[in-house]
Amino acid sequence: MELLQYGFMQRALAAGVVLAVAAPTVGVFLVLRRLSPIADTLAHVALAGVAAAVLLGVAPALGALILAVAGAAGVERLRASGRLFGEAALALFLSGGLAVALVLLSFARGVNADLLGYLFGTVTAVRPEELWWIAGLGLAVVGTVATFYKDLFAVTFDEEAARVQGVPADALNLLLTLLVAATVVVGMRVVGILLTSALLVVPALAALQLGRSFLATLGLAVAAGVVSVVIGLAASFYFDVAPSGAVVLTSIGLFAASAWASRWRR
């Protein structure tokens, strides 16, 4: 295939596949717990981390990860305390993150701050050395879900019953939010901050139409994510369209197809 002859496309595919595996793995838990908006919120908080990193002259991904993790802990604490209405806490962090990013970036005039690149993703510009942290974060996310699978399932299906059994639901809720934070940092590089939540949510939604068990649903979600990334990047290469848009549109197409197949199957 022609597109595989180019190093930048090989790296784009590698980074995209990492995200395509990690994001839906976390996304299925997130959707079923009705916490999907957290992904979008943490992506915007990560942008503030990018801005701070640009000002301080450190790696943007590191800044994004630190702020996203701190944001995850803050969101979870506010959510669990019940002091604010659920979505209001998320809106506070989302707009706050974006506002901090904009203010910090105004101080960074003259510094090469590619805001649009972080907002919309620049997967075809992934450098070879970046692939290491992308793969490392992706592996950490999938490995953590695999390790705590039974515990995450128990709190996702019935948090109260899990608590009664002695399953540490608060710690697992925080863990899930931290996994989202790590995933959005990978997603930021691949599809951009504005579309990261789509890769967490849309493949999971597609899989939920057809899954015949929880494990099968996870597998289908990952498959939908990988297919979206591969087809989307290929479309971007051959038709010269924005890769992030092509990837997310493909995943929405897969969701529509699975919704249709699910109705037809009934």
Added chain:
Amino acid sequence: MEPVLAELEHVCVDFDGERVLDHVDLRVRKGDFVGVIGPNGAGKTTLLRVLLGLVRPSCGHVRLFGQDIRAFRDWHRVGYVPQKAVAFETRFPATVREVVLSGRAGRVRLGRRFGTRDHAAVEAALRTAGLWDVRDQLVGRLSVGQQQRVFVVRAIANEPDLLLLDEPTVGVDPEGEERFYELLRSLHRERGTTLLLVSHDVAAVAREVSQLVCLNRTLFFHGAPEEALHNGTLDRLYGARNLVVAHRH
């Protein structure tokens, strides 16, 4: 005399300044089948949630298996069947086996996988409830009665000594209800599981249980169901307009 598995001593619960439970004393002994009845807002579910450690009392003491609830750690000895028939998310893509297995999550250390013993316990529990044939079906596709039995099986897969059930037959059709109580009877008789059942269905509860508890913020009857039916307790609990016909199997 059998040991006390669950005990409330002068327990009060207040929500937003309003007293929901007022100095309630209750002892559940090993082998009891206790039914808790009372009108809406009587504090039945709160009583159950206090015993599960989900609600902290504002006064009094709660003990499970002789231990203060704040120090109690053997939660696998307590099974809980929530009122799920109404609230259950039927689109959740989990099979019967996956749901029942999750009932043992607290028994296996965090981050460890289920072992052969867990799978064997799940199989035994599913067979006991006659649900083995539907083990690979999605829970959301079952009838409400079957779903509620799945939740009982999830609780008993953990092999608890004490099973607490909150309005378990809400939304279940009469046939499903009969199969449900059949399962509870077999658990009580054959496994010796101690049961505490909260319900608004006075007739069904009085028919099934060995001890009846009448609650309306305070506990004002605890004894044999026949006694409550004939000494005017139910009239005082619900008002004279309620006529309850109960008979034993």
